[in-house]
Amino acid sequence: MKKLRRKVYMVAGYNTISMGSGRKEFHPKKERPGLEDYIKEAGQGTLKMIGGAKNVDECVIGNFMASRFNRQANLAAFFPFIDEGLRYKPAIRVEGACGTGGLALMSGIKSILAETAEVVLAVGFEVQNTVKAIYCADFLAPAGWAAMRKDGHAYFFPGQFSERAGAYFEKFGRETTRKAFARWYRNAIENARLCPTAQEYHNTTKDLEAAAMVEPNAKAFLENLTALDCSKVSDGASAIAIMSEEGLKRCGIPVSEAVEVVGYGQVEEDITKPPPDRTALTTMKQAVSNALEFAGITIAEVATAEIHDCFTVAGIMAVEALGLAEQGKGPEFVLEGNTARDGKFPINTTGGLIGWGHPTGGTGVHMAVTLWEQLTGKAGASQVNIPEDRPYGLMANMGGDDKTLVAIVFKA
Amino acid sequence: MTYEERLQHVSVLGAAGKMGSGILLLTAVEMADLSLKAGNKGKTFVLNAIDVSDEALAGVMRYLKAQLLKIAEKKVNALRAVYTERRDLIDNDEIIAQYIFDVMNLVRPTTRLEAAYDSKMVFEAIKEDSALKVKIFSQINKNNTQQPWFFTNTSSIPITVLDEGAGLGGRIIGFHFYNPPAVQKLVEVIRGKNTLKEVEEFALAYAKNLRKVVAPAHDIAGFIGNGHFMRDILHATSELHKLIKDMSLAEAIYAVNKISQDYLVRPMGIFQLIDYVGVDVCSFIMFVMAPYTKNEVIHSPFLDKLMGLGIKGGQYSDGSQKDGVLKYEKGKIVAVYDPIKEAYIPVSELQAKVDKFLGAMPAPPAWKIVVGNKAKDDILIPYFAQLKTADSPGAEIARNYVKKSKEIGKHLVLSGVAYNDADVNTVLLTGFFHAYGPINEYLD
Incomplete structure (x- = not known):
């Protein structure tokens, strides 16, 4: 167990809707809100809860690929647009592919620890529906090593995870694993149906597991995954405030309204190398292990987790990386109902990446917002039971194919 | 002559019409896919889009481009394999743009019927007028030294009438697409009395490559x-x-x-x-x-x-x-x-x-x-x-x-x-x- 040199809290989380196919109000051919609208809504949402921009010392914005999706860079300069009160205040932009949001949180945590700030506003976003999925795949591919792109699948990342699924099928059996994918999908959608901002909030499919058991079609899409095994293309933003005790006082927020950051693990793996084991998320395992050790707890003391299920197969392997099940036993753990909202370890209680949505640069921040809501009893219809003897929440946000990892342990 | 040699020089008559433009699109894609096969590098493929109006031909080129974008987007993973040697083409959008160029690069829009004089194959989708079809077929046949094959899209005129009228010696078959050709799965294939066996074989192979469902019909006006x-x-x-x-x-x-x-x-x-x-x-x-x-x-x-x-x-x-x-x-x-x-x-x-x-x-x-x-x-x-x-x-x-x-x-x-x-x-x-x-x- 390590001790932080001062206490760090997160509070005042806000999510926009995760917009994209599945939402009733989404029409691919109609004009939609731009990144400005998402950033502003999320940023203002958090500012309102902390007494306005005057209380903010520093800002950090996480975004992966606005340079291509929206032809926009220099994103830190959007903070004064969010609120005039942020003009002339320090802000930075961070990027780590789909792990970007986690990096934004880390950047804020470090500012608090470095005592350059008492209150940091962290925003993460991505607005991806500006192009069709086939071009979206081009824009997301740089999360992997560019030298690998040429010989990769048209849908580059789905292709990578389809290969992982194939390897997992071969090593641990296809049938049970596919059933676990289907259950994972069902849990994700059922949780999303309880969260009004979720992309799958309007999903009305009756038999979700049957829908997810349709065989993959390599000709049309991928060899080992179907579209339901994949997170969708999303537009959305999330924001949260990162504070010291002084910061909470300044904003007039009682400690009970906030969650405390009690440990983190932020690690990087070599982007130019293939995964050492296609059937495991070894970097995530390292990050989670670092975070738990830092917090001085074991996974048994954690009540709920937000994990990076960009694909169902990633969700199953993440269950193993967290130490909830041995390698190869993740499917059984999920099929036994343990990760469902009424199970002993609810995961992704607002739907995760598959159910809530995956605005890539915003996902890490969204995870923190959900855990803040759950641990402080603000999750509304999504609320799960947080036992008193397990007052912790864990997030594991991943960039690329297990390359950039941020794991954070929060305490109620 | 092999299947692909036959398809190296083709003309579509009435290419700017509703049926003709669809036939042009499908044929252009089929020809381009042949031209992109590893063994066919350096071979030239030409597809004349012949119609009476320059304005309509400009419209058909716009139609081609829009349709090709959809086709390329659908099969981009297969196209990535086709262009695997082209190390400069990396993103899907680069592959798609190259493919659209490669298909359109075969197509020569023209108002001159003479362009068909060098073709080995002629698709016809002009007005449903027996006398006009006979006139045009005989004109091409007289001036073309390639012994071209004629694929007519007629939906009602007996093939034998056209064959005998234009003196084609059985180098003609009814290949009747349904509207719109790019979408409808069906083609009626109609042999005339003297249609050559190799013409029919080619027609069936071509239909198969276009993933069409063939319904053979006898050469009786109106067909099925x-x-x-x-x-x-x-x-x-x-x-x-x-x-x-x-x-x-x-x-x-x-x-x-x-x-x-x-x-x-x-x-x-x-x-x-x-x-x-x-x-x-x-x-x-x-x-x-x-x-x-x-x-x-x-x-x-x-x-x-x-x-x-x-x-x-x-x-x-x-x-x-x-x-x-x-x-x-x-x-x-x-x-x-x-x-x-x-x-x-x-x-x-x-x-x-x-x-x-x-x-x-x-x-x-x-x-x-x-x-x-x-x-x-x-x-x-x-x-x-x-x-x-x-x-x-x-x-x-x-x-x-x-x-x-x-x-x-x-x-x-x-x-x-x-x-x-x-x-x-x-x-x-x-x-x-x-x-x-x-x-x-x-x-x-």
Whole structure:
């Protein structure tokens, strides 16, 4: 167990809707809100809860690929647009592919620890529906090593995870694993149906597991995954405030309204190398292990987790990386109902990446917002039971194919 | 000459027309895919897009580009493999742009018929005019030293008539696409009396590569598709005559259209289909078929009357429906033309009276729920069982319509147009998107 040199809290989380196919109000051919609208809504949402921009010392914005999706860079300069009160205040932009949001949180945590700030506003976003999925795949591919792109699948990342699924099928059996994918999908959608901002909030499919058991079609899409095994293309933003005790006082927020950051693990793996084991998320395992050790707890003391299920197969392997099940036993753990909202370890209680949505640069921040809501009893219809003897929440946000990892342990 | 050698120099006549542009697109893609095969580097492929109007040809190039984008986006993963040697093409959008260029780079739009003089293969999709087709075929044939093969898209003129008229010596076959060729899965392949075996073999190979469903038809005017459709029209108009004792002509048209769509579980009612194809086109097809049909009159005074009144239907260049027998707003039928009153009567003024006249009807299943449904018999059998016993004027008309459609189908087999019942059903299922074949036992 390590001790932080001062206490760090997160509070005042806000999510926009995760917009994209599945939402009733989404029409691919109609004009939609731009990144400005998402950033502003999320940023203002958090500012309102902390007494306005005057209380903010520093800002950090996480975004992966606005340079291509929206032809926009220099994103830190959007903070004064969010609120005039942020003009002339320090802000930075961070990027780590789909792990970007986690990096934004880390950047804020470090500012608090470095005592350059008492209150940091962290925003993460991505607005991806500006192009069709086939071009979206081009824009997301740089999360992997560019030298690998040429010989990769048209849908580059789905292709990578389809290969992982194939390897997992071969090593641990296809049938049970596919059933676990289907259950994972069902849990994700059922949780999303309880969260009004979720992309799958309007999903009305009756038999979700049957829908997810349709065989993959390599000709049309991928060899080992179907579209339901994949997170969708999303537009959305999330924001949260990162504070010291002084910061909470300044904003007039009682400690009970906030969650405390009690440990983190932020690690990087070599982007130019293939995964050492296609059937495991070894970097995530390292990050989670670092975070738990830092917090001085074991996974048994954690009540709920937000994990990076960009694909169902990633969700199953993440269950193993967290130490909830041995390698190869993740499917059984999920099929036994343990990760469902009424199970002993609810995961992704607002739907995760598959159910809530995956605005890539915003996902890490969204995870923190959900855990803040759950641990402080603000999750509304999504609320799960947080036992008193397990007052912790864990997030594991991943960039690329297990390359950039941020794991954070929060305490109620 | 191999399959791909034959496809190295091709012309499409009438390339800017609705059928021609689709044939141009499919052929361009097929030729480009051949040209991109590893063994074909350095070989030249040429596709002449021949039509009479420069303006229309400019339009067809825009159409090609838009369609090719959709095609390339769909098969981009396969294209990544095709361009694997091109290390400079990395993102999907680069691969897609290159493919669109490579396909369009084969196409030469021109108004000069002379371009076809070097072609080994000629697709023809010009006006349905026997004399014009014969004239153009003979002109190309006389000036072309390649002994070109002619693939005609005629939907009604006997192939043997064209073959003998133009002196092609059997180098011709009927290759009848359905509209629009890029979407419709069906082609009717019609051998003339002297069609060469290698021409037919090529036609079948070409259809297979285009992933088309082939329905072979005998060389009898109208073939299967129009053979059924035109007689279906004549049945519908004969029903109008009966109905006008009880209602206005517009009401009768509305009633028959409704029955032929809703109660026959078809994608469109018969008068909507006439508008879709064009009143003028239907009328012309009958005119072409008439001399070749014995013991029956393929001619519709009703269509003549509409033509005389300038009611033509057909489509705008963007594919939207022009007003014809029916009037449309955003694709929906809002009024019915009354040729006696020479005016469109709003549906709202007809509906109640017609529904009352038709009487109690069994609730029909929606066409879109039945079509493509693997268990469609579980829906259709109980529905038709109800229709069979329903006691109302509407049910009677619907039953007669179903029976007549079957009779027409059977007639096509008996008169030697179709080889068998299954081919008739294939054409109606695939080319007309019917939910079930006309030759069935639902009402037996």
